[in-house]
Amino acid sequence: MANLPSSSFCSSSIITAFLILQVLWSCSLLANGCYTSIISFGDSLADTGNLKLLSADKPGEESLHFFLPPYGESFFHVPTGRCSNGRLVIDFIAESMGLPLVRPFVGDNGNGIMEFRKGVNYAVVGATALDSSFHAARGVHNPLTNSSLRVQLGWFKQSWPSICRHVQDCNHLISRSLILMGEIGGNDYNHALLSGKSIDEVEIYVPLVVKAIISTVKELIKLGAKTFLIPGNLPIGCSPPYLTMYYGSDKAEYDNSTGCLIRLNKLSEYHNELLQTELKQLRELYRDANIIYADYYNAAMQFFRYPNKYGFTNGALKACCGGGGPFNYNSSIQCADPSSTLCAHPDTYVNWDGLHLTQAAYKVIYKSLFQGPYTMPRFNSICPTSMLRPIKELSSSM
Numbered sequence: 001m002a003n004l005p006s007s008s009f010c011s012s013s014i015i016t017a018f019l020i021l022q023v024l025w026s027c028s029l030l031a032n033g034c035y036t037s038i039i040s041f042g043d044s045l046a047d048t049g050n051l052k053l054l055s056a057d058k059p060g061e062e063s064l065h066f067f068l069p070p071y072g073e074s075f076f077h078v079p080t081g082r083c084s085n086g087r088l089v090i091d092f093i094a095e096s097m098g099l100p101l102v103r104p105f106v107g108d109n110g111n112g113i114m115e116f117r118k119g120v121n122y123a124v125v126g127a128t129a130l131d132s133s134f135h136a137a138r139g140v141h142n143p144l145t146n147s148s149l150r151v152q153l154g155w156f157k158q159s160w161p162s163i164c165r166h167v168q169d170c171n172h173l174i175s176r177s178l179i180l181m182g183e184i185g186g187n188d189y190n191h192a193l194l195s196g197k198s199i200d201e202v203e204i205y206v207p208l209v210v211k212a213i214i215s216t217v218k219e220l221i222k223l224g225a226k227t228f229l230i231p232g233n234l235p236i237g238c239s240p241p242y243l244t245m246y247y248g249s250d251k252a253e254y255d256n257s258t259g260c261l262i263r264l265n266k267l268s269e270y271h272n273e274l275l276q277t278e279l280k281q282l283r284e285l286y287r288d289a290n291i292i293y294a295d296y297y298n299a300a301m302q303f304f305r306y307p308n309k310y311g312f313t314n315g316a317l318k319a320c321c322g323g324g325g326p327f328n329y330n331s332s333i334q335c336a337d338p339s340s341t342l343c344a345h346p347d348t349y350v351n352w353d354g355l356h357l358t359q360a361a362y363k364v365i366y367k368s369l370f371q372g373p374y375t376m377p378r379f380n381s382i383c384p385t386s387m388l389r390p391i392k393e394l395s396s397s398m
């Protein structure tokens with residue numbers, strides 16, 4: 001070492017200096033968990049209040065069952081417009097990034113627009129990836145919202161220039177944002193299937209749904225977005241509405257390791273495979289973008305296969321809150337309706353109200369993505385787990 005030529009001494013100190021800079025840079029990231037903002041698009045799996053705000057001035061809709069107790073009871077202690085008893089995956093992400101819970105875009109009168117710099121949510125309960133006109137032309141009318149993915153992207157484009165300050169600031173802000181693209185597309189299938197379309201017919205929508213998601217991602221990349229988390233569809237064959245609709249079917253229709261409906265889960269798998277194929281192509285096209293697939297399906301299959309292992313001692317297929325029947329689901333008696341029943345311990349249930357999961361189940365999905373292997377590429381290869389903050393306990397209050 002004493003004879004070390006000065007040139008290599010120099011280069012090693014340059015390397016040291018570089019490492020120190022890297023450490024400093026990482027520390028500055030540590031302060032904000034890798035991203036300075038979350039920009040979200042999607043449906044009820046990510047809506048933190050948009051539909052509630054959209055419905056507030058529509059007579060008769062301000063009391064949609066999602067907006068009444070016991071929604072929100074376990075964490076927020078009031079209904080917030082979230083379709084669960086507490087937090088959603090997006091809330092856990094925001095917490096872990098050290099960011100405020102992502103604010104709904106709708107209803108802001110302009111005063112709070114600066115707050116959107118740390119996160120803005122365009123997701124709406126009931127939203128589809130394809131436009132309402134596509135579904136309406138097929139006789140499927142969306143009872144909740146026409147705010148499809150295209151509409152949400154329109155809101156983004158319209159509002160973004162006032163959320164950031166000038167071209168440079170806008171580029172900077174969007175490039176350091178985590179874009180949560182979904183889950184979206186589930187309702188394109190749910191609304192059609194639950195209004196009586198066959199699985200074969202709905203399967204034809206899949207390439208179109210995936211194309212709508214991909215084109216939205218492309219547009220955002222062109223606007224400067226760099227990092228995307230794109231969830232696939234959940235295993236819809238494990239949902240009480242379908243389990244109720246097909247109740248009493250031939251045993252061969254059910255996956256005997258979960259009790260879920262095989263053909264409907266295959267539909268979700270088909271969507272997810274096609275989505276991943278398209279994401280692979282996007283990664284080749286946009287090499288400096290981080291395009292991360294979030295495997296909600298397999299993250300959720302963990303607790304559908306082994307509910308007890310996750311504390312879901314009441315099983316994974318029966319809703320905590322609903323109108324009775326074998327899966328505590330009845331489309332004419334929704335959770336929060338006067339004659340619905342509510343379970344005593346939501347943390348021991350996977351399913352909250354039929355189509356939506358409990359906070360406890362969403363937490364398992366969050367952990368599987370951010371601390372486990374259910375993202376592709378692995379989220380921690382882009383943002384190390386050590387930069388994430390612990391999340392609050394299930395029952396802690398705001």
Ligand SMILES: *[C@@H]1O[C@H](CO)[C@@H](O)[C@H](O)[C@H]1NC(C)=O
Nearest residue numbers: 132141142143144145146147
């Ligand atoms: C969706 O759009 C149609 C046609 O413009 C309108 O009649 C309907 O009320 C809208 N639905 C919702 C839920 O906003």
Ligand SMILES: *[C@@H]1O[C@H](CO)[C@@H](O)[C@H](O)[C@H]1NC(C)=O
Nearest residue numbers: 251252253254255256257258
């Ligand atoms: C589950 O289904 C598989 C394939 O249909 C069958 O081979 C297996 O024996 C079944 N297991 C049980 C426990 O019924």
Ligand SMILES: *[C@@H]1O[C@H](CO)[C@@H](O)[C@H](O)[C@H]1NC(C)=O
Nearest residue numbers: 244323324325330331332333
């Ligand atoms: C749903 O509730 C209605 C009204 O109580 C009842 O008539 C119907 O049989 C129930 N359906 C199921 C599937 O339990």
